[in-house]
Amino acid sequence: MDLFDKLAQTSKSIQDRLEREKRALGTGGLHLDLPEGTVAAKFIASISSLTKPEKVVELGTLSEEEIERSKLLEKQLLDMRAKDPAKAAQELKLRAGRLGSLAEQLKMVECSLTNEAVQTVFKEQEDVQKKSETSKKLRSETFPDGMLSETGSNNWVEMWEAARIFSESGAYPDKLFPVTDDGAQCLLCQQDIKEEASERLKQFELFVISVVEKEFRDARNLYARHYKELDELNIKNDAVDKGVEDVRIEAAELAEELIIAIKASKDRCKAVIDGLKVKKGLPSDLPENVSIGFCRKKPKATIIRFNIIQKRFTCSAKNSGIF
Numbered sequence: 001m002d003l004f005d006k007l008a009q010t011s012k013s014i015q016d017r018l019e020r021e022k023r024a025l026g027t028g029g030l031h032l033d034l035p036e037g038t039v040a041a042k043f044i045a046s047i048s049s050l051t052k053p054e055k056v057v058e059l060g061t062l063s064e065e066e067i068e069r070s071k072l073l074e075k076q077l078l079d080m081r082a083k084d085p086a087k088a089a090q091e092l093k094l095r096a097g098r099l100g101s102l103a104e105q106l107k108m109v110e111c112s113l114t115n116e117a118v119q120t121v122f123k124e125q126e127d128v129q130k131k132s133e134t135s136k137k138l139r140s141e142t143f144p145d146g147m148l149s150e151t152g153s154n155n156w157v158e159m160w161e162a163a164r165i166f167s168e169s170g171a172y173p174d175k176l177f178p179v180t181d182d183g184a185q186c187l188l189c190q191q192d193i194k195e196e197a198s199e200r201l202k203q204f205e206l207f208v209i210s211v212v213e214k215e216f217r218d219a220r221n222l223y224a225r226h227y228k229e230l231d232e233l234n235i236k237n238d239a240v241d242k243g244v245e246d247v248r249i250e251a252a253e254l255a256e257e258l259i260i261a262i263k264a265s266k267d268r269c270k271a272v273i274d275g276l277k278v279k280k281g282l283p284s285d286l287p288e289n290v291s292i293g294f295c296r297k298k299p300k301a302t303i304i305r306f307n308i309i310q311k312r313f314t315c316s317a318k319n320s321g322i323f
Contacts, residue, residue, distance in 0.1 A: 072250055095246045102243030106258070106292060109235050109265050113289050118272055121230065122282040124223040129279070131216040142207040152207065157217070160208055163187050178205055231273055235266045257292070264290035 043059055062070070111117065139152040150156055164177045166187055172179045180198035185191060193201070207213060240262065248255035268287040275283040 068251070075250065098239070098243045098246050101239055102247075105234075105240055105243075106261070109233060109262075109269075110289075110291060112230060112233055113265055113268050113272070114291075115289060118286070118289075119282060121223070121226045121272070121276070124219065124226060125276060125279065126281065128216070128219045128223045131212075131219050134212050135216040138207065138210060138212050142203060154220075157208060157213075160204065178202065227276060230269060230276075233269055235269060236262055261290045261292045264288070 040059065043055075047056075143151050167175075167177045167179060171187060172184070175181070178201040180193055180201055184193050184198075186193055186197070244255050244258050244262075247258060264287060268289060271283065271286050275281075275286070
């Protein structure tokens with residue numbers, strides 16, 4: 001009988017213990033201090049026997065972006081504790097500004113050297129060459145032998161247009177340029193214009209306003225503008241170097257990616273300019289365009305990391321009351 005009594009007591013003790021554990025689990029055995037309303041808090045509150053383990057693993061695993069953010073926040077927190085808050089915030093503000101400038105610079109460089117942009121400028125050069133030949137033919141038909149050298153050239157046209165401005169704004173404001181009426185005077189020597197000179201001036205004006213010449217000038221000006229933009233493309237300078245070093249402080253690997261891309265852009269730009277100077281069309285051996293992703297509609301992971309660093313610098317400075 002004593003044996004049965006002891007067995008009954010042991011059984012009751014085990015039952016009581018199981019009940020206590022059951023109640024503990026049922027009333028929130030997981031005591032996690034999670035912000036109310038977050039995805040994690042809602043998920044923990046909804047855990048049941050039907051919850052899939054895969055979902056728990058998915059929610060509990062940090063993405064590369066989240067890991068990067070966490071590292072950056074930890075480092076910024078240590079920096080803020082070690083330095084004077086006002087000075088640290090001012091430094092963060094300067095870094096955020098430099099990174100913003102760096103992003104704009106890299107975007108401009110990358111967009112200027114895309115395959116499409118490079119092909120366009122070579123096509124513009126080819127178009128200028130074709131229209132130049134047509135314009136030269138028109139000049140030879142318009143200007144007889146015996147004219148001064150370079151008559152009809154770019155410099156000559158600029159002189160002609162300057163004469164137009166002088167005539168329409170001062171000398172003969174109410175008359176159509178070129179003025180060749182009886183008694184009209186040459187705008188340069190200011191002597192009476194004879195009949196032969198009058199006909200020549202009219203012929204000059206027909207040349208300048210011709211469709212062929214206008215198309216040539218428009219094509220030449222468009223190409224000249226794009227060539228100048230490439231030739232003056234400031235790919236690497238002190239501001240870029242400082243911006244890259246700011247990135248290196250937070251993400252050394254990302255800084256190395258930027259350095260590689262900047263060097264590749266510099267080599268590609270030089271090859272494009274050299275190819276344009278030769279005037280033989282688009283070279284087949286141009287260095288590849290190493291894209292960081294600034295010109296893409298959907299940013300690459302590199303740009304996401306870059307933006308995170310920039311935003312954190314900005315937010316940290318704002319939270320310190322510097323902005």
